[in-house]
Amino acid sequence: MKMVANYHTHTYRCHHASGKDEDYVKAALEMGLKTLGFSDHSPWKYQSSFKPRMRMELKDFNDYAQSILSLKEKYKDEIKILLGVEAEYFPEYMEWFKAFKEEYRLDYVIFGNHFYPDDENGRYFGRSCDDDDFLKRYVKNCIEGLESGLYTYLAHPDLFMRSRDYFDEACLAASEAICAYAKKHDVILEYNLEGLRNGSYGYELGYPCPDFWKVAQKYNVKAIVGVDAHDPKSLLNEERIAYAYDFLENLGLEVVKELAL
DSSP: OOOOEEOOBOOGGGSSOOSOHHHHHHHHHHTTOSEEEEEEEOOOOOSSOOOOSSSOOGGGHHHHHHHHHHHHHHTTTTOEEEEEEEEOOOGGGHHHHHHHHHHTTOSEEEEOOOEESOTTTSEEHHHHTTSHHHHHHHHHHHHHHHHTTOOSEESOTTGGGGGOSSOOHHHHHHHHHHHHHHHHHTOEEEEEGGGGTTSOOSSOSSSSOHHHHHHHHHHTOEEEEEOOBSSGGGGGOHHHHHHHHHHHHHHTOEEOOSOOO
8 A cells, every 4th residue: 555645744843853844745745645744743832931842832833834834835736735733632721722723724633642741740651651550641641632622633542652561451451442432433543653763663662562553453443654754754764654554454454545634
């Protein structure tokens, strides 16, 4: 199966990605994509002077939006370009985020469940889910966020495996809860390629986690492949992309190639 759309694309503004915005578009065209969605890490209107290290600041968003919309117009006859963000579920800030989403008329929002209760005062799920209680909090936060109806799909649902030594009963229970909810509510789960960046496609700690996706197979969830591009070259890694589609097809999962946006 050939990739025709990628919706998980970052920019240099998040402080841990590189490359010019237009370079991502050129790479997408080289790969023959029909759609490229930009979804850099969303800013938040913090109540303090906190300076995030893994997302753009609110003052940077206008530049981000104007750049993506300009590229959308420039390449309108060659590729569909979408303006989105990857955002968490921060309960204290969700009313603000709803207004923010509407103000900028975002095409979509990816749910990247990274922190609780936020990155200002909280903990990163990818380093803290070795604690079984915090793993349960990860699941609870996933479900509460999805129930808000603000998100288009759930990115790297198996992020919690970054902090686990092995896939045990607690991991199985977490995976079952997420996949059962996704099936019941028709939520798309993302097979995230950032975890394959080191070329290790077998089961090692981290994500995407084969054991999680066996649970996804059991529940017959819908899946989408997300490059999670942090540099333009990520969009050109045909081997990694082909591996992902083959893996999901071998599980017999329905793979969503394009979103109805």
